[in-house]
Amino acid sequence: MAHPYHHALSSVKKWGGVVEDYLPIHSWFDESKAILADFRHRALRHHAEGIFMAERIFGNTITLSSGRVIPTRWVGEQHVREDLGRIPSFADWARAIRPEPWMGKAEKLSHLDEQPNESITS
Template identity: 80%
Template sequence: MAHPYHHALSSVKMWGGCVEDYLAIHDWFDASKAITADFRHRALRHHAEGVFMAETIFGPTLTLLSGRVIPTRWVGEQHVREDLGAIPSFADWVKSIRPEPWMGRTQRIERDADPVLPDRTTA
């Protein structure tokens, strides 16, 4: 789906209520478009852990304006399934990221972290 609004319309068809009942959750899933405006934004939240993170942020249930209570997880799972056809794990996304040399570089920080170690830049 192209826009959180369309996901919210789909939620209304599934569970009733109105677009405003669901829009915040669908906006949250797609907020990563601010970082990269193509499908890769989905790697940040469109997976099983993202669905559980939405539940942590929005609470375990969602009370519609009509008074009906539905699990927040249902809405997150709906969003991810509509975009990807299934709910992958974060590991599924990571397996598809091509490692680059800069991703594994580390620097020794012991001197910065432990003031007892001698500063080798002055020796």
């Protein structure tokens, strides 16, 4: 699937309603394309936690224009499965990230070294 519209068409075929019923959810999953325009954008939301996050944002259920009520989670699961063939965990994505030295480098908290704790004796 290349576009949220196509995911929404697939949702209509599966549960009824119209494209507009589903487009906000499918668009949310793919918003990360704005910061990374290749498949790696999926690491941000295309996983089990992302599906539960969509449920928190859009509610536990959505009411279709036909009046049918379906779980938001179904829509998220459909989106991720169509893109990846399965629902990975975030840990699956994280394991695939190749660590670089800069990722673990921390700056010294110099502001803590400059001013020792002063006792309050007023």
